[in-house]
Amino acid sequence: QQFTTYRTEDGLNSNSIISMAEGSSGEIYIGNYEEGINVLKNGKIENFHSEFNGRRIRVAYLHLDSSDTEDTKLYAYTGQTALYVFPEKKSGNKPYTLDFKPHYLIKVENLPTGEKVALTTGGLFIIRNDSIVRLQISGLNDTTAYCLSSAYDSSYYIGAKEMIYKIKHGKVIRRYKVNLFNDDNKVVKILCDRNDNIWFSIMNKGFFYIATGSDKIIDIGSKMGLGTTLVNNYLEDSEGNIWLSTYGKGVFCLYNLYLKSYSENDGLSSNSIQSLIKAGTTKLLIGTFNGLNVLENGVFNQVEINSQNPSTDYIYNIKEFDDEFYVCVSLGSNEIINTTYKGLNLYMFTYLSFCKTDAGLYLFGTILNTIATQKEMSNWMIPFSISTVFGDSLINNRVNEIVEDSEHNIWIATGLGLCRASLFLNEAGKTELKKSFFPEYPVLNAGINAILQDKAHNVWFAGKKGIAKYNIKHDSVVSYTSVSGHDFSASTSLASDSKNRIWIGNMKGLYLLEYNSVKYLNQQTGLPSNEVLSLFYDSTNNSLLIGTSNGMSILDVDNFDQYQAVAPKVIITEVKAGDSTYTNYNNLIFKPEQHDISIDFQAIHFSSPGSVTYMYRLDNNWLTTDFSSLNFISLKNGTYNLQIMAKAQNTLWSKPYVLSFRVLPRFIETIWFYLLMIFLLLTTGPSILMLSLKLNKIKANKELALTERINELKHQALSAMMNPHFIANSLNSVQYLVNSRKYEDANNYIAMMAKLMRKNLDTAGKGFIRLSDEIDRLKLYLDIEKLRFQESFTYEIIIGVELDTNTVLIPNMIIQPFVENSLWHGIINSGNSGLLTVAFTFENVDIDSVIGRSLIIRVTDNGIGINEARKHKKEDHISKGIQIIEERLRLLSTKMNLTQPIVFEDLSGTDPDAHGTEVIISLPPPLYKVTNHSSDPSTTVTV
Structure with a gap:
């Protein structure tokens, strides 16, 4: 944080x-306790006044009077x-003093008149001017x-x-009598806020509050731990919050003053408030986790309950009918206790909920899915x-609430959902319930905690999945799980x-629903807790009683409605x-390299x-x-x-704060760069075009030559397969x-030869x-070869389990030359009965550090081996056929940017006892393809 310091070496008197x-032109007047007054003007400290009539001026307070714009005055006093x-201006009128002898001057203030x-x-x-009256x-x-x-009404205190x-x-x-202490009751600081509430301090005794229209003094300082603290100043801000400064304990902010809260520190027997109700004009009955409390004239008292429950007197509910109060409490017995408290007639019993019907029946809700009915209250x-x-x-199903509406429907809120019932007498003279339910409404088909009828003939329900209302006249239901983004579950x-x-009331706070708008209060806005357990509206005082898990609050509805929440300023x-x-x-301007921008901001409320x-x-x-910072990366x-906002x-939403800035372009983003590119394009473009055309022509010629060579090798492969030696030997x-x-063997032999030659001719034009x-x-x-050599060898063809031969395509004319080579140069030369194996499998192969699935073809024989065969092998049509296939596959691999595909291995190199060639x-891929049964392989690949 940057700051500037001014001391005596900078010109201060002390x-x-x-x-x-602050002066009328922005200058700062500085009062020195024993050395007069300095002024800070245009960044320079000057002596304003340090003596008066030869005497040093001692200054404790400075006050600027600008009511007369032509003669602004600065008051100084101690x-x-x-x-x-x-x-304020040294030219003109001379300084003077006003003498209040024999009285001491305490403070100079402004009247409402100015x-x-x-x-x-x-x-x-x-x-007035240079005199006092x-x-x-x-x-x-x-x-x-x-x-x-x-x-605010032209009066003052x-x-x-x-x-x-x-x-x-x-x-x-x-007049407000302030007689709180025996020794000192001087009101040393006072504030009247916009709602005409009075805040005042007594020297070293904290601070106090008098509500508008009341004479009662409330000791707020003691509740805040400031009972022996000097509160020396008050301030009301634009939001209506009250700020107070103290000597030695810092600054405090009191907000949302329409709420007053009470806790165990104020006399409650428990902070968990389960039920609230107004009793008469001055009393509040408060049901807690630990007994029944009465608040009257700011004082809490606990009603004694002679229960048999050894742990606690848990209050479930309090109802009022005909000026009598019915308290649902954990007594530990079936006894009904009838007692009085300061004129209040109380009935206490061990049930969860209660209702007295217009017909005079008493209904009691239990934890076992039942309603007990009684015609009169007895012991x-x-x-x-x-x-x-x-x-x-x-069954285990709590009856949380029982309410009779204006049309005599009995509404029963339970842990399993809502029930609407009507009472009737059966043949035995017992009451029964004619019941209906609401399974089509999820809110009403789940746990319900509270029921209320309003003035518009709506019955409202609050529960686990939200709230709902039933209109009695129209027999209609409307559910609300959320409104304006506010979640009403757990009401x-x-x-x-x-x-x-x-x-x-909700486990997340308190909501006010007015048409389709919602206001929301929680612990951040002054409630003792987010968990609101009970509510009661006091129509006499127009206040809302709020019971929470951490105390109770009283909300002044008039003040709440008058409170205008001010949007925070950014x-x-x-x-x-x-x-x-x-x-x-x-006018922020960022350089081209400053394209990453971070902006921090704040809005205080x-x-x-x-x-x-x-x-x-x-x-x-x-x-x-929800974050108070923004990061923009690589802005154009x-x-x-x-x-x-x-x-x-x-x-x-507040008015938008507008931050304007400019990001300068890089050179490549300027008009000069584009002009340079156009110039270079015009000057070098034709040469580049000619070069590109020439390179494309060379590339096309190479591809044409490669294609022609592949086609030539296809025909050579066909010729190799149709070699004249094989045909001549077969005819012999x-x-x-x-x-x-x-004759039959000869016919079979001729038929097989014809079929083989037909297959070779049929597939001769196909690439795959x-x-x-x-x-x-x-x-x-x-x-055919087995017939020629009179069964001197056997063969087997092995196909992998996951390989479908009808859908896999391979290059044409690539296997027979290798089979023929193994047979002629491997098996026949060995003089022994041979075995030739051709196997087809899919295997994962590492190609340029990438694992891919390849089709592996293994041609294996148990002949003399490749090393021995090379010693007396001559160039013949078989070797020529292999060379053709090798070159063709090598050209295909080159064209498709693949590795070389053929490996020869002498089996004796890995095992001395083995012999043969593999x-x-x-x-x-793509040297093999997978296609559908119906596809024509001749059109699948164009290589």
Whole structure:
């Protein structure tokens, strides 16, 4: 936090400063206790006045009188008999003194008329120019006046010894006797607030309160732990909060003064208030977790209950019928206690709820899903009938409330939901309930805690899932789970005031529902607790009695309605951009590198400080936030107008605070950059275009050559598969079979050869074929070779479990040359009976650090092995076919940016006892495809 300090070396007469005042032109007058007056003007300390008639001026108070704009005066005094009067401008009138001898000057104040009045030990004096005139007040003698406070009706209050006077039009119109202590009752400070309540202090005795229209003095200081503290000043702010400063204990703020709260510290037997009701004109009956209390004339007393409950006298409910009070309490027996307390007739019994009908029946609610009915009140509870509410069984279901409406419907609130009933007599003369329920309404089909009928023929219900109302005339139900974002679940109690507004007690606070608008009070706004357990409206005093889990409150409805919650004002506390922090928020301009901007702000609301929320807009949309800071990352260049609004509990949104700032563009965002780009494009564009066309042509030529080579290899592969040696040998075998008169074998041999050649010709133009077709072709080829070599080898084809050969496509003409190579150079040369295995499986393979599923084809034989075969192997059509397939797969891999797919392995290299060769062909996507059964593989891949 930045600050400036001024000391004697800067020009002050003394470092002991006791008073200050602001001049008419913004200068600051500084009162030194024994060294006169300095003035701070244009950043420079000057001596204003330090002597008067050769004597040092001692200053305890400074007061500026600007009522005469042409002759503004500065008053300085110390509590002695003289008042120093200095013209604010040194030119012109000379300073002078006003002498109040033999009286001592205590304070200079303003009257409601604007006149200056001096409060002295000998009464009040009007200060007019360079003279003083005693203020004549009818009904007030020349008593010592210690303090003055103006009211809002042109009257004012004077604090004196043992008395407060209210004065209007020159006469005392009211007196308040202040006789609280034996030794000292001087009223040394006083404030009349906007509601005409009086706040006053007694020297070192705390502070006190007199409500408007009352003579009763309430000791608030003692309740706040300030009973022996000097409260030396009061201030009422724009929200109506009362601020008070103390000597040694800091500053206090009293807010939401329409609420008065009481707790165990004030005499309650328990802070848990379960039920409240007005008794007569002066008494309040308060049912608590620990007995029945009576509040009368500000004093709590507890009604003695002779119960058999060893733990506590828990009050469930209190009802009033015909000036008699019925108290539901945990007595521990079936006894009905009838007692009186200061003229109140009380009945006490062990039930949860109670109702007396217009027909004179007494209804009692139990914890076991029943209503007990009794025709008269006696010393013992002997019901003549018991009726179940939900179903016909005794179950754990509390009956929380029983109410009879104006149409004689009996409403029963239970833990399982709401029941509407009517009473009738059965054949045995017992009462029964004709019941109806509300399963179609979730609010009424869950736990209900309270029932209330208002003046508009609506019956209201409060419960676990919200509130609801039933209109008696229209037989209609309206439910409210929330209104204007306020959640009504966990509602406990109801009350209706003189305006027929509905007050709702809830475990989250207190709500006032008026049409479709809601006001909300909770612990932040002055309630003792958020958990409101009970409500009662006192129509005589127009007040709401509020029972909570931490004490009770009395809400003055008139004051509450008059209270205008002021929206909090937004102020900016800090702006950061990059590494810079700004304190002046006018015409902010940020450099191009300062595109990350942080803005801290605040909106103080003393009445509910924790309820402030914010709304801001940087472009077109308003956004809400609970945080008092905003961070904008990488803002584009341009001019911005950030608007921020604040809202507290029960207030409207404040006027937007507008923070304007500009983010300068980077060079690449300026018009100069675009002009440079246009220039470069015009000068170098044609060359770049020509180069691009040339490179594209080279690339196209390479791709064309690659495609042509692949097509050429396809035809060579077909030729390899149709090699003349194989055909000639096959024809020789056919001739042998014919000469040997094995005509059927010869026919089969010719048929297989024809089928194989037809398959090769049918698939010759296709880039990819189904794996099932390739396997069929391999089987034909191997069966033909088995006939030629007279069963000198066997073969097996293995297909993985998860592999569907009808949907997998592989490149055409890639397997047969490897099978033929294994057969001719591996198995036939070994001279032993051979085994040839072709296996197809899916495996996860690491390709460039990425795990992918590849189709693995393994061609394995138990022949002489690749190393031995190479020693006497000559270039033939088989080797040529393998080279063609290797080159074709290599070109496909290159075109698709894949790794090389073929690996040859001599099995003797891994196991000395093994022999043979294994060829592994790895086909990662997209060297194999998966398609539907109905798809044509010839159109699936265009390679």
